[in-house]
Amino acid sequence: MSTYKILVTGVVQGVGFRPFIFKLADGYGLKGYVTNNSSGVEILINSSENVLHKFLSDIETRCPPLAHILSITHFEIDEIKFEIFAIEPSKVSAGITLVSPDTAICKDCLKEISDPSNRRYQYPFTNCTNCWPRYSIIKSMPYDRPTTTMSKFRMCKECQAEYDDPTDRRFHAQPNACPACGPMVYIGKYAGINAIRETAKIINDGGIVAVKGLGGYHLICDATQNIPVKTLRNLKNRPDKPLAVMCENSTIQKYVNNEPALKLFNSPQAPIVIMNAPDAPISPQANPMSDNIGFVSPYTPLHKILLDACDTDFLIATSGNKKDEPIAKNDREAEKALSGFTSHFLHHTRPIHNRLDDSLATIVDDTPYIMRRARGFAPYPVMLPSSVDGCVLAVGAHLKNTITIAKGKYAFVSQYIGDLDNPDTCDFFEETIEKMKTLYGLEPDRVACDAHPDYHSSKYAKETGLPIQKVQHHVAHMMACMAENGLRDDVLGVILDGTGLGTDGTIWGGEFLMMKDRKISRLLSFPKVMQPGLDGAAKNPGRMLVSYLHHFGLLNKYADTLTSKLFIPEKDIRLTVSMIDRNINCIPTTSAGRFFESLGAAISGITTNLFEAHSAMKFEGLAQSAEDISQDITDVKSDDFYKNLFSYAMEVTNNNDPKEIASRNLHDQIVKKIIFEVEKVQREMGITDIILSGGVFQNILLTQQLQKICDLTIYRHKAIPPNDSCISLGQAYYNTYSKIKNFSS
Ligand SMILES: [Zn+2]
Ligand SMILES: [Zn+2]
CATH class of the missing domain: 3.30.420.40 (ATPase, nucleotide binding domain)
Known part of the structure; x- marks a missing residue:
């Protein structure tokens, strides 16, 4: 019997990883312990080599649904004899701990809220270590109840018992709550399930309600009734823009037979998925432009219970914001911003720390293609192909802004922030930078920005007083796609984009950029x-x-x-x-x-x-x-x-x-x-790797x-959108190159 140390990195904290290891070790009769450290999870066991390998393979293949393992390493150490297997308190050391994105409610929790004999029957904040609120409620690490917006709720005896039991699904589930001790919903004089029923009644009668959800407010109405949908469309001042529709998985399956799209719809990330459902009985007002509609599942128990309480199978669920403004996140903000849309507000008492829009995705070649990256995906990092020296803050472009903070090989790309041309979105931009810094305990020593001096983001970069690296817009596009695909050099970037300031003072947009031997050149452009x-x-x-x-x-x-x-x-x-x-x-x-x-x-x-x-x-x-x-x-x-x-x-x-x-x-x-x-x-140049961005x-x-048609190796964006939301990642990646020649001859 030898003693082994196993180190696991990735999203492995706050996702039920230690109880999982506890049960796994118990199953093999192993003795030792598991603990959190600052880079992930550390396990020590007494084991034979044979059992060790089975144990390691189980960690990879059977890990909890929200866990995302980046690496598992193991080595033998001097013998220590253990009597039991234990979950030890967390060790604190220097390093970066990853934060899990928010995910959809899990099957076990769904079962509980649908079971009249369960104490969480119809309770809209039911959750466990395998599901939902994470990033939206976390203020700083380590991830513990006091560092989340759940700190003000004291767990009742029953919840505490679940929280303390290593064999329970709610062991160390920081947002653990029940009707007796947790947050509640309210609308006017109604609270709890009565508030949800009242909301459903307003929706059934053709009304619009602002509903506080996971990362902000939605404006919700019956998607099958023309009048409320048209009213909402007019109020949002979006005559032709599609509105997202929320429905059950069992409902959408009747109208769509696109396997990969349905899989994405039903995934824990639960983005809005663009699908073609011409026969779904949805008001044509939801998307006057085409039959394509963005569908999203009722990804929290609140949305699920509300949808059940409504007569309709389809709800419009569009983000609660005025045109071009960020999503509202608290009572006061929401009532101020959304009073023009409705006088009905279904609020709740759990504060939102990080506001998040719904993510938006479609399917290309049977794989997800992200158009807006927020809830469900942020703040999971992109792993850079090479390391950043120190810590860089990349502030992105002007439209569809995101920010990225990169340290080592981790590039933390923020959620979608929006277009930086109104004060509220600019506030959201600065708020996101500060919150990301606090969350990961990172202090940037450099800042990267767009070459355009008039962007709010570029001005902000200047005001930080840190050394600035300006990155040309379309170079940043190319770099972002390279970062996502692990590429370092020798690529041709086909960058088809709207607007970006070129090095010659004109507006570039349709560019064939080559990076060869770390030298970037502009080979061709669309007509000038x-x-x-x-x-x-x-x-x-x-x-x-x-x-x-x-x-x-x-x-x-x-x-x-x-x-x-x-x-x-x-x-x-x-x-x-x-x-x-x-x-x-x-x-x-x-x-x-x-x-x-x-x-x-x-x-x-x-x-x-x-x-x-x-x-x-x-x-x-x-x-x-x-x-x-x-x-x-x-x-x-x-x-x-x-x-x-x-x-x-x-x-x-x-x-x-x-x-x-x-x-x-x-x-x-x-x-x-x-x-x-x-x-x-x-x-002519021997380049075979083609980058698509813009x-x-x-x-x-x-x-x-x-x-489909091109024989060369085509790389497109994977987790990050091809639009300007990728710019901050590209700016950050540019900073990993110590020597790069930019458009020099
Ligand atoms: Zn759950
Ligand atoms: Zn409780």
């Missing part, structure tokens, strides 16, 4: 045209279309089409042209985002974007609905390739040809062009087709 109205052009694809046509010398030919088919007034066309010709309020751009939006405007007739990338999304939607066959429009080798795409789009509109097939042809043509360029670089890769058809 004038962006009239500067940043405002993103809202005005009709005006950008005029700019492209003018650039390609096609304006005279299609001026009539612009006015008669796309209803762009002649005086607007003249004004745009004169702005461009006299270079007033214009900046040159190679944006791929503007390119797609303009083609989208030409085809779909959407000349004003009511929300970000509106015309481009319509363009993709049209292409998605066409059959999977396409015909060539032009030759990818032609110097007039891009011009020919615009001619084609204008001809289609002029002739009233079917938009769906035309959109599909245009998409396929662009895919072929990208592959043509990429293969040329491969032949907001345009939220276009699923484009991403999917590229991966």
Whole structure:
């Protein structure tokens, strides 16, 4: 019998790991102990080598659902004789302990809240070590009740007994609670289950209720009734943007047969999953643009009990915020921010420390593709391929902001923060930086930011007084995708994005960037045209279309089409042209985002974007609905390739040809062009690893087709979105390179 020390790292604290080890050791009759240390869990056992290996393999394969093991190491030490197997108190030493993201309610807890004889029957805060609140309630480490927002609730005798029993599912479950001792819900004069019934009654009657959930408030109404959904849509000032729908797994299965999507819907992360469910009896007001709807499961007991209490099987559950503002997190904030939407508030008494939006994902090639990363995923780190010296704070870009704090190989990417153009979101940005620093006990000694000096994030970086590293926007995109895929060098980044300041003072966006021998060069770009109205052009694809046509010398030919088919007034066309010709309020751009939006405007007739990338999304939607066959429009080798795409789009509109097939042809043509360029670089430079990043890769058809057709190795984002939410990760990763040549010749 020898003595072994086993070290486990990853998310292994606060997830029932020690009781799991206790039971496992007990099963093998092993003696020794298990304890938490600052990097994970430490186990000492007396064991034969044979049993040790079975024990190690069980740790990996049978670990608790919320545990995420990064490494297991073991070695033999001098013999110590143990009499029993024990769970020892935590050891404190220097290191980083990972925090578990919040997850959906587990099956065991679900059973309890549905069982009338259980003391937690219909109790909306039922949880255990295998499920739900974590990051949203943790203030600092170590993860103990006093460092969470549960500190003000004193456990009753029964809860305490569960908490103290190593064999119980609630052993050291910090948020452990029951109706006798835990948080409660209330609305007006009603509390507990009566409050939930009252809420259901309002929803059944066609009302809208603001419901405090896990990471913030939702605005909830019956998704099958047109009037409340339309009212909510109008109040949110989102005429065409899809609203998320909450329903049971058993319900969604009747309408969707996409296995990977359903699996993701039902996963512990429980993001909103975009699915096609044309037959679901949901108000068309939920998504007037297409049959695609974001579905989310009732991932907390509160949502589950509420959905059960309602007559409908489908609830709209959209984040409780005004347009472009962060999600509200407490009574006062919510009532102030949401009074325009409703006078009904279902509050609860458990404070939210870290506010989190719902994550949003779709499926590409049978694997999840994340569009917004927050609840369920944050603050789990991305492991960098190489280490950062010291500790770096990367503050991200301007839109879809996230921040990253990196130390060693850990890059802690924050939850989605939002667009930094209003004071509330800027406050949320600073709040998140401070909270992440406290949570992990990290003090950055450097800061990385975008090269754009006017971004709120860049200004913040300057104000920290720390040494600053500026990282060009699209380099950061490429780096983020490299970080996620463990790549260090020799890659070609196909970065198709909306806006980022280039090193030449113009706006870049559709860029082929190469990193070879640690030298970054810009090989190719999308067509460079004038962006009239500067940043405002993103809202005005009709005006950008005029700019492209003018650039390609096609304006005279299609001026009539612009006015008669796309209803762009002649005086607007003249004004745009004169702005461009006299270079007033214009900046040159190679944006791929503007390119797609303009083609989208030409085809779909959407000349004003009511929300970000509106015309481009319509363009993709049209292409998605066409059959999977396409015909060539032009030759990818032609110097007039891009011009020919615009001619084609204008001809289609002029002739009233079917938009769906035309959109599909245009998409396929662009895919072929990208592959043509990429293969040329491969032949000339010997580069075989291709990186896809940038907001345009939220276009699923484009991403999917590229991966399907291209023979080279294509890497796309995995856990982090391809849009500007990845910028902070890229900025942080850039800091791991001590020598890097940036666009030097
Ligand atoms: Zn549970
Ligand atoms: Zn209790």
